Amino acid sequence: MTKASAHMPDAHKVPSTDQLDRLRAQTPMYDAVIEEVDGRRIRIGDRWLIDFASCNYLGFDLDPDIIAAGEAAVRRWGTHPGWSRLLGNPRLYPEIEQRLTDLLGAPDTLVLPTITHIHMSVLPALVGGGAVFVEAGAHKTIYDGGSYARGLGAQLYRWRADDPDELVRLLRSADADHPRVVCLDGVNSMTGNIPDLPALAAICREWGALLYVDDAHGFGVIGERGDGAATPYGSRGNAVVRHCGQTYDDVVLVGGFSKAYSALLAFVAVPTAVKEHLKLAAPPYLYSGPSPVHSLAAVLAGFDVNEARGEQLRTVLHRLTARVLAHLRSLDVHTPNRHQTPVIELPLSPGYDLADVADLLWRRGVYVTLAAYPLVPRGQVGFRVQLTSAHTDEQVDHLNAVLTELDGRGALRRALA
Ligand SMILES: Cc1ncc(COP(=O)(O)O)c(C=O)c1O
Structure with missing residues (x-):
């Protein structure tokens, strides 16, 4: 029996934040100040990056109808x-x-x-x-x-x-x-x-x-x-x-x-x-x-x-997600994602430093969720990429090219047999 007090230390003690602290000092991708947004591009300082950390899966954050509805309601309420x-x-x-x-x-x-x-x-x-x-x-x-x-x-x-x-x-x-x-x-x-x-x-x-x-x-x-x-x-x-x-x-x-x-x-x-x-x-x-x-x-x-265009948006979302997953398969790279949802976790090869990966992603203009310990267990340190229907095919092409480069450097794990 797994009673929490004996076996779940992370849930009730404060886990060490050393890795997060170190990463925050090393990469501009943590605790960033985002100056500007343009579709799925964001500007941090003077660098534009493609945002693959957004959870706005249906692109509603950018939807003109939704923005207008919000403005009208604020005037009323x-x-x-x-x-x-x-x-x-x-x-x-x-x-x-x-x-x-x-x-x-x-x-x-x-x-x-x-x-x-x-x-x-x-x-x-x-x-x-x-x-x-x-x-x-x-x-x-x-x-x-x-x-x-x-x-x-x-x-x-x-x-x-x-x-x-x-x-x-x-x-x-x-x-x-x-x-x-x-x-x-x-x-x-x-x-x-x-x-x-x-x-x-x-x-x-x-x-x-x-x-x-x-x-x-x-x-x-x-x-x-x-x-x-x-x-x-x-x-x-x-x-x-x-x-x-x-x-x-x-x-x-x-x-x-x-x-x-x-x-x-x-x-x-x-x-x-x-x-x-x-x-x-x-x-x-x-x-x-x-x-x-x-x-x-x-x-x-x-x-x-959602009623009027939800299926269309989900079709785009699925197509873009499937493109990234197919690319990972072609590289024989491991991701736990089995259900083609737009949440793609990429644990690093054992011993590979997340700060080095963050540095390359930053230089290539790809913004992701960096998953250091204790955000994930120590054995799953890596990063997470998310797709949204507001991404473009060109942005996915760029992500795939950067994933190929990371894989060429040995940063990504081989797919499980
Ligand atoms: C599964 C899950 N539950 C809860 C939350 C927290 O949600 P909220 O910001 O609405 O508190 C998140 C946020 O990332 C999440 O991924």
Whole structure:
């Protein structure tokens, strides 16, 4: 049994930031001040780089219709609501929750400013004095929510998605009289992979546990599958539960608008009775400031664009992603990405220095997420590349050429046999 206090030091002790400190001193790609944006190009100092670190997967950050909707809403509502959600909600809020609920096909939804707010408040409220089971590759913010829940009296355990039997053992040994909540990423924030939700939901239902899934990177990208889907992403971008053909029975979906929808807002999909309970039990609903008006309006306009042009945008996104993945395959380079999502992690060859890679990427004008320890485990240090529908083919050509150069220097791992 993997009880967190014994085996999950990184989750509750502050891990060493030495590597991050060193890298920050060595590369201008950390803690950068971005002076200017032009499509998917950004300027840092006097250097223009192509931005492959953006999570704006559908290009909504640059969409003229969405920008205009935000401007109009700000003129009508002012820049910022002056109330916590419990006090008062501009009408934009119920409209968002209704449209989101319809899109997801969920029983109901509650929106709060960020996913971090949700993990730190909804997770403890759901688990109470029960047990939280966090998957080993889950996002740090889920661990933080689990750790906070533990501080309030819950038990915290860790399990690995590649060992569902371990999860069963943990569930079997946990007190069935208290809530048990099993947490993991939907589209994983580093590997880009989609978990086996049907199998995990079946285990949770069998053992009377809730499955709590954070699909920050999947919402807007993957969605329900059917005959009409133009890409393996499925259609409508209505997230991992629908993508995997699951219902919301005993499944809590968490997602965010700050990636594919380019707006500061997040959601949790729950039954209406739970939503009403959370309005009083989740502190950010009562005590935190709301999302800015521009974000609220951008979400509503994003729903319109998703309906009108979402499939077109996802087709472009998939095509650009597939080009990078095909290139990596042709080089025989390893990436954990198996599901063609636009999140491509590239761990470095053992012993290769991330600072050297960062230096080459900088000189070639390619901006990425540098994944040093403790952002990833020590054995997976490398970088992450993300595609968006706002990239161009020429930009992908350039990325592929730079990946070839890095591979020629021995920086990238060989594909696993
Ligand atoms: C899987 C996952 N969950 C949560 C977050 C944090 O989201 P937020 O900024 O809405 O708190 C991120 C951000 O990168 C993420 O990738």
